[in-house]
Amino acid sequence: MRKILATFCSSVLLSQISYASIVCDKMYLANDNENTSYSLICPSTETHSISLSGRLDVNYLGICMENGCVRDFNLSDAFSSMYARMNGFTELSDEQKAFMSFPNYVIKTKVTLEDSINGNINIRISADYSGLYSQEKQIELFPINLAIEFSSDSKTIPNRMDYSLVSKEQKQLSESVFQVIGPAVDDGLSLSSEEHGTGFFISQDGYALTNKHVLSLYPNCLNKKSCEILSKFKNSTIKERKLSIRLLTCSHKLDFCLIKAKPSSDFNIKSLNINFSKIPESLMTLGFPGDKQSEFQLENGEIIQDIALTYSFGNTVGLMGTGISTSLFIKGGASGSPILSESDYSVVGILSNGAESLANSDGSPGIFRPLRLIEDSFLLSQYLNGEKQKRIEKLIRKLTLIQDKNEARLLLQEYSNEKTYYGESKLKVLSYNHSESNVRKEIIRYLENNRTNSW
Numbered sequence: 393m394r395k396i397l398a399t400f401c402s403s404v405l406l407s408q409i410s411y412a413s414i415v416c417d418k419m420y421l422a423n424d425n426e427n428t429s430y431s432l433i434c435p436s437t438e439t440h441s442i443s444l445s446g447r448l449d450v451n452y453l454g455i456c457m458e459n460g461c462v463r464d465f466n467l468s469d470a471f472s473s474m475y476a477r478m479n480g481f482t483e484l485s486d487e488q489k490a491f492m493s494f495p496n497y498v499i500k501t502k503v504t505l506e507d508s509i510n511g512n513i514n515i516r517i518s519a520d521y522s523g524l525y526s527q528e529k530q531i532e533l534f535p536i537n538l539a540i541e542f543s544s545d546s547k548t549i550p551n552r553m554d555y556s557l558v559s560k561e562q563k564q565l566s567e568s569v570f571q572v573i574g575p576a577v578d579d580g581l582s583l584s585s586e587e588h589g590t591g592f593f594i595s596q597d598g599y600a601l602t603n604k605h606v607l608s609l610y611p612n613c614l615n616k617k618s619c620e621i622l623s624k625f626k627n628s629t630i631k632e633r634k635l636s637i638r639l640l641t642c643s644h645k646l647d648f649c650l651i652k653a654k655p656s657s658d659f660n661i662k663s664l665n666i667n668f669s670k671i672p673e674s675l676m677t678l679g680f681p682g683d684k685q686s687e688f689q690l691e692n693g694e695i696i697q698d699i700a701l702t703y704s705f706g707n708t709v710g711l712m713g714t715g716i717s718t719s720l721f722i723k724g725g726a727s728g729s730p731i732l733s734e735s736d737y738s739v740v741g742i743l744s745n746g747a748e749s750l751a752n753s754d755g756s757p758g759i760f761r762p763l764r765l766i767e768d769s770f771l772l773s774q775y776l777n778g779e780k781q782k783r784i785e786k787l788i789r790k791l792t793l794i795q796d797k798n799e800a801r802l803l804l805q806e807y808s809n810e811k812t813y814y815g816e817s818k819l820k821v822l823s824y825n826h827s828e829s830n831v832r833k834e835i836i837r838y839l840e841n842n843r844t845n846s847w
Contacts, residue, residue: 415541418457420513420533421714421765430645432711432765433533434540457513459505468496477710479747480719480757482544497522508532538764540716541673543707550721551705552754554684555626558703562676565737566701567662568593569730570635571624571680572602574609588699590679590728591623591651593663594739595776598653602728603744604642604846607649613639614846617813624680626701633659641770641812644846646714646761647744650775664730666772667738668764671708677720677743677758678703679729699725704758705734712759715744721755722746731760739763769847770811784815791822797830804838811847 416434423430435457456463471494476484484492499519506514513533520526555566574587589606593599613619617639624632635653642649655661678701686700706719722729722743731741741763746756766772774780784807791803807815816839823835 414544415539417539419536419538419540421536422531422533424529424531431713432536432716432762434711435533456503457505459503461503463501465499465501466496467499468494470499471495477712477717480550480706480709480717480721482709497524536764536768538669538671538762540671540708540762543673543709543719545707550719550755550757552684552721553703553705554686555701555703561737562678562703564662565664565678565732566626568664569626569678569701570600571626571699571701571725572606572609572728573622573624573632575622588680588682588725590726590743592728592730592739593653593661594666594772596661596663597776598655598661599640599663599776600637600651600653601730601742602649602651603647603742604644604649605647605744606728607639607642607651613637614642614844617816624698639813640775641814642846643766643770646766646769648742648761648766650770650772664732665736665738666763667733667736667740668767668773671716671740671762672733672735673707674705674734675708675718675720675740676703676705676732676734676737677722677726677729677760678732679722679726679743681723681755682725683723683755704755706758709757712747714765715759715761716741717747717759718757720758722758723755726758731758742766775814780810780812781814784810784812788815788818788822791819791831791835792826794831795828797828797834800831800834804834808838808842811845813845 418434420433420435421430422433472484472489472492475492475494476482476488499521501520502518504516504518506516508514512535514530515533516528516530518526518528555563569590569592572589572591587609589603589609591600591602591606594601607613607621610619610621613621618637620634620636622632623635633655635655637651637653640650640652653661680699681702682699684700684702685697687695687697704720704722706721708716708718710717718731720731720743724746726743727745729743730739731743732739741760743758743760745759747759763772771780774783787803787806791800794800794803807819819835819839823832823839826832826835
């Protein structure tokens with residue numbers, strides 16, 4: 393989602409909350425047996441009656457973590473809950489339900505649990521659709537060290553606010569957030585940019601996060617792994633800067649890029665703290681949605697209109713694939729904004745999409761990827777403390793000294809497992825100046841096969 397808002401409208405969000413004040417502290421990443429869909433899931437138990445799953449299949453509605461567990465669910469209720477959470481609510485109003493037509497029959501599910509050889513959990517689910525037909529599928533659950541507090545307040549109201557209306561402490565957060573402005577496009581009349589997104593710093597050393605689809609505004613960045621991007625920062629006025637950045641890693645599935653910015657000497661980076669372990673019910677976000685504009689006075693006295701930094705406050709309401717759906721209302725251009733805990737302002741996720749809205753014209757409910765998923769696969773924290781870079785540099789030093797192509801192949805596989813672009817420029821140098829020709833060929837082969845890696 394850049395300025396044009398992406399929507400989730402065709403995938404099935406299966407989510408029901410049975411009791412108030414629910415904290416799901418046993419999260420899993422579910423992979424179906426066809427390896428076509430990964431989804432966050434919070435399974436039920438008899439004592440923990442909650443079913444918040446992603447978009448794997450209707451079969452997984454209400455599954456419980458007990459071998460032989462049998463559950464009956466009315467599909468009409470399930471789809472009503474699904475549609476509500478896609479739109480930022482915990483449930484639909486009677487008026488909204490009156491406009492919907494949901495399939496009204498019962499699904500009976502039975503669960504068989506099996507331990508997998510790698511320590512994960514295999515679940516085989518049989519589902520009977522009111523005797524009309526039956527289906528069986530298998531999923532593998534990978535445990536995730538993440539707790540999420542889901543809202544059960546059916547009167548959750550999204551709240552978008554202008555920069556001028558938030559507290560002084562919340563205003564200070566804006567110094568860590570920047571607008572990513574697409575390069576100028578020649579439309580035959582003038583040079584202008586219509587697309588933009590948001591990014592934010594997570595360390596004072598210049599490490600920052602944004603969406604991959606935001607950074608794709610600069611194809612040269614994704615190809616060469618370094619470039620200059622045009623950005624704006626909001627303090628008392630909007631200040632435009634060019635940021636020299638290096639790409640460290642990107643993911644298409646999780647829609648993020650980690651970059652390292654090298655700002656000019658007169659720019660003091662302010663960063664946000666990150667939280668991998670818990671996502672609270674009360675959230676906030678701030679970014680540059682394209683529907684909000686304000687007037688700003690330049691140093692020369694000129695008055696201009698520009699996209700305003702805006703805030704949104706809301707709750708965690710459900711799961712959507714590898715994302716978490718919220719009642720935070722946003723617009724196109726807010727992609728890449730930080731999702732923060734409203735209590736301590738730590739970053740728990742990165743905004744990536746907007747869902748359709750039944751509420752009003754003030755935006756769409758935001759869907760974000762939790763930082764926990766990014767950390768587990770890409771080890772963000774090791775970039776911040778330098779461990780990742782040291783490991784890569786040591787690996788490349790080994791590669792420089794070896795003479796055997798098989799050893800080179802093993803080291804290059806180690807490098808590939810790191811899911812990083814750090815050190816790639818040194819690999820390119822080795823591809824033409826390594827002393828052993830067979831090693832050079834292995835490096836060239838690796839670079840050619842992994843030219844467009846985005847894990």
